Amino acid sequence: MVDRRDVGSWLEGPGAVRERAEGDYPGRDLGLPESGPGSIARTGPRAIALVIDWALCSLIAAGLLGFSWGEPGAGSFKPLLVFVIENILLVGTLGMTVGHRIMGLMVLRVDGERAGLVPATIRTLLLALVLPAVIWDKDERGFHDRIARTMIVRTR
Template sequence: MVDRKDVGSWIEGPRAARAGEGTYPGQRLGLPEHGPGSVARFGRRLVAILIDWTLCQLVAVAFLGGQLGRGGAGGLLPLAVFFAENVLLVGTVGFTVGHRVMGLRVVRLGGAPAGPVPGLVRSLLLAVAVPALIWDKDERGLHDKAAGTVILRTR
């Protein structure tokens, strides 16, 4: 028989699941709790993605000449720009414009640069959005888990 206590931490979210273990995001990965090298928290990641999405929208509008609101394939252009930005920048330098502004970087587990293949896998799943909204006790989204990456603070 399944009891509420068996699923309680899952229903209450990642913080409740961690509370019983006395851990912090990244401890299982050998990362510090705070400061540079620690797992980037949700607030910083959210601001970074908002910066990136805004820039991608501006680039899309510049290329479409203001036709973004008319629907059709033009509505996918910001997503295509966002995908390209993530593949190229995360796969080469390890951060997007938003990541850089917010003091974040994407690395493989162990600290090596993300690289092109993890950058591509991560970007494909990020473009779908759902994997980025589901994360584990270390606050790594499914897109990061699939790519074997983690977002760390640089400052």
């Protein structure tokens, strides 16, 4: 169940993310190291992984589903459908998508275990809505990760 404590840092606004006490860093409250393997993945590598995954899913949609960039209507959602399937299957089983693997990232539950299918499904469906992914807490986890009780960490 989600309560006010789960979304409290978002209600305080974006300034809450920038104002850190000395010695505070993303992932500290989750028991993660400040940097290196096992630390919270930063925005840059996560964004690059997303672009890699989106490009791959667009190519798959074009090859298998006949998607074309100028296609109007519901056909324009074909890359999103492939993206959702890719994320649920790969994050749910391997803990990472192709983009995550290339960028050295992994999705874990907050207890340190691999995400699994249920958290991966929750996370992916919220990620497909876009808005939850651009709302972060002080640990730089998107709302979709917070609700699914997951986090993206560095593997190298």
